[in-house]
Amino acid sequence: MVTGKKRPQAARWSGKVTRESHALELEEGVFTWKDPARIARSLKRSADSSRQRKSEPFRSAMSMLTFYINRAGSHLDGDQRQVLEKAKAELRRLYGRD
Numbered sequence: 001m002v003t004g005k006k007r008p009q010a011a012r013w014s015g016k017v018t019r020e021s022h023a024l025e026l027e028e029g030v031f032t033w034k035d036p037a038r039i040a041r042s043l044k045r046s047a048d049s050s051r052q053r054k055s056e057p058f059r060s061a062m063s064m065l066t067f068y069i070n071r072a073g074s075h076l077d078g079d080q081r082q083v084l085e086k087a088k089a090e091l092r093r094l095y096g097r098d
Helices: 011-022 035-047 058-074 078-094
Strands: none
Touching: 035 058, 035 078, 058 078
């Protein structure tokens, strides 16, 4: 375990995934928006139009949203976490998976 030091670049794979993943072309700042429905619609548009994703659109969109929430961890503001959790519910609704 490394204490008091920055983690090696190789250990920061999640940041690289967020920056360099081409599976979904996300709109700029999508995870910072305050409207859960807008976030869900944007993720749905990105997933539906992507040709590089490896799974079905719903699963890709939900995975990206969950990945962001988990990656942000305790650094994610409580209010924004609630917005993103509501976006998950809205994404399920948009795909008919209530």
